[in-house]
Amino acid sequence: MNQTESQPKDLLLKPNRAVGIVGYGAYVPQYRLPAAEVARIWTDGQAALPIKEKSVPGLDEDVATMSIEAARNAMKRARIPADQLRAIWVGSESHPYAVKPTSTIVAEAIGAAPHIQAGDWEFACKAGTEAMVAAIAFVGSGMANFAMAIGMDTAQGRPGDALEYTAGAGGAAFVFGPAETSLAIVEHTYSFVTDTPDFFRRQYQKYPEHAQRFTGDPAYFKHITNAAQTLLEASGTRPSDYRYAVFHQPNLKFPQKVAAQLGFTKEQIAPGLLVGNIGNTYAGAAIIGLTAILDIAEPGDRILVVSFGSGAGSDAFSILTTDAIRERRDLAPKTKDYIARRMPIDYAQYVRQRGKLTIK
Amino acid sequence: MEIPRHWRIRKQRYGLVGEVCPHCEAKLFPPRDVCPECGKDAREPYHFSGRGEVFSFTTIYEPPAGFEEYAPYTVALVKLEEGPIVTAQLTDVNSKDIKIGMPVEMVTRKIRTDGDERGMIVYGYKFRPVLQEA
Known part of the structure; x- marks a missing residue:
């Protein structure tokens, strides 16, 4: 059965009032692991490379710190006081804690707490867009004027697995608000x-x-x-x-x-x-x-x-x-600025930065 | 376990929030409620821009307990553009590239873990070289 054709045309999700992106911000860590490095270690350099290189978080970076920087960039473009946000939702499959929200750390760091919704979302690689749809609905319903959704990961890949070539780190934050105040x-x-x-x-x-x-x-x-x-x-x-x-x-x-x-x-x-x-x-x-x-x-x-x-x-x-x-776009660093900020590392440094070394 | 101590200073640690003296306009960091310039009451919160420059620095190869996993790392005195000098780690930089007078900007990063891997993660300000336009 073709599910697309069998369903009615009113499947589109549309809010009660028009909603737009008021601010956006990206973040990518500076370290890069060339795919050729993974191939050098695990396939004697023989593997076909799915990408050129991937971003790797520093020793002091995680989804909370990366979300904070993306959120700050989004707020620079949104040009609204942080206490106008009524939600911060962070979607990720690499939240730093198993139990304890990332979103409260982000909210506190950008000055959005305490009159705020905060929660972490999980749906593999679409946790961020799931949070975005919810933020659009939160603003679109009139419950809030501004809401922030973030998708951010420090992805995990088993050493030697196909995913190790590509599992990178980075993401983006979006502030949603009334369409008349939006850039999109x-x-x-x-x-x-x-x-x-x-x-x-x-x-x-x-x-x-x-x-x-x-x-x-x-x-x-x-x-x-x-x-x-x-x-x-x-x-x-x-x-x-x-x-x-x-x-x-x-x-x-x-x-x-x-x-x-x-x-x-x-x-x-x-x-x-x-x-x-x-x-x-x-x-x-x-x-x-x-x-x-x-x-x-x-x-x-x-x-x-x-x-x-x-x-x-x-x-x-x-x-x-x-x-x-x-x-608005010139009010915060561009995504290409982060991509150009590039420090290549070898597999040994990667192993240390990703916590794959046991030292005690 | 030092959870209450970390929690109490989270605003200044996460976002470089200090105070401004309502009497002489001096910006204070860390917040101390009494202006060191004029001696009067100063309790108004102030969000520092996070921009500054390296005043002096040293690289740590033998770290104190709790910081072993990050060594070697560089600690700097950073002169904020609003005046105060703060002590903080530098990050995203090779120690050989650091120079006195280098412009830096504040980022919020992991500082350490309270105790072992079961403990809370302590976040706070560090400084990195100013992000360049591509």
Whole structure:
């Protein structure tokens, strides 16, 4: 059964009042592990490399510290007092604590506490966009004027596993508010979710398990394709109506393939395709691509964003930039500034920084 | 376990929040409620910009207990643009690249873990070289 065609056209999620992105901010740590280093250690340099290099957090970085910097960048662009935020939600699969919210640390650090909702979200790589949809609804319902959603990860990969080449670190923060104050209006969103165990990490396990090729067709491609096609059909838009598109980017191959299948050109996805230089930032992967696009977009550009989280599901967003994009984007560091800040490390340094050395 | 001590100073640690003297406008860090410049009451919170420059520095190879996993690291006296000098770690920088007068900016990072891996994570300010435009 084709699930897209069998469902009514009123599947789009639209808030009661128009909502937009008021501020956005990215963060990428400065360390880079070339994929060739992983291949040197585990395959005698013989493996095909899925990316050029991935970002690696420093010894003193985690999802809380990285979220704080992205949140500060988003607040610089939002130009609102921190106490105007009524929610900070952090989506990640690498929260520093098993029990204790990351979001309260972020809220306190940017001065948004205590009159605030705070919580951590978990849905593999779409935890960030899940928080974004909730923040849009929180503002759209009128319960809050401003809400922040963050997707950030310091992704884990088992030494020698295929994921070790790509499991990176980084993400983005977004402040949502009334559309009339925004730099980009959220036209609508749509989410597509099924129970598909393509990738998971059990309690107390350090590294995730994945089902090899099963993560492709029944997982990544099925969910992204359904989410994107439903949003396009239900909103009456075509790929040519979008100036840019960004899809979850676990490697270079998947997002390019799904973009072509859906009818998007290489030019449309190029500005948001960052995985080759920073790796797969998991909950941050699709949305840090969005920040790179917003850094260069012109007013009136329409942007399609489709995340994918294993387990599995996709959130799709149609976003339309406003005139405010021109003046706001220069108020905080650009995503390319973080990508250019690059300190290459070897596998030994990587092993130390990622806590894979046992010293006691 | 020093949880209450860390919790009590979280605002100044996370966000470099000090005080401003309502009488002589002096900016105070750390907050101390009495202005060292004019001796009067100073309790108004003040968010420092986080910008400053390295006043002096030293690299630690034999760290005190609790900081072993980060060694070697550099500790600097950072002169904030608002005036006060604070002691803090530098991060995201090679010790050989650090110079007196180098512009730095505040970031919030992990400082240490309280006790072993079961303990709370202590976050606080550090300084890094100012992020450059690409």
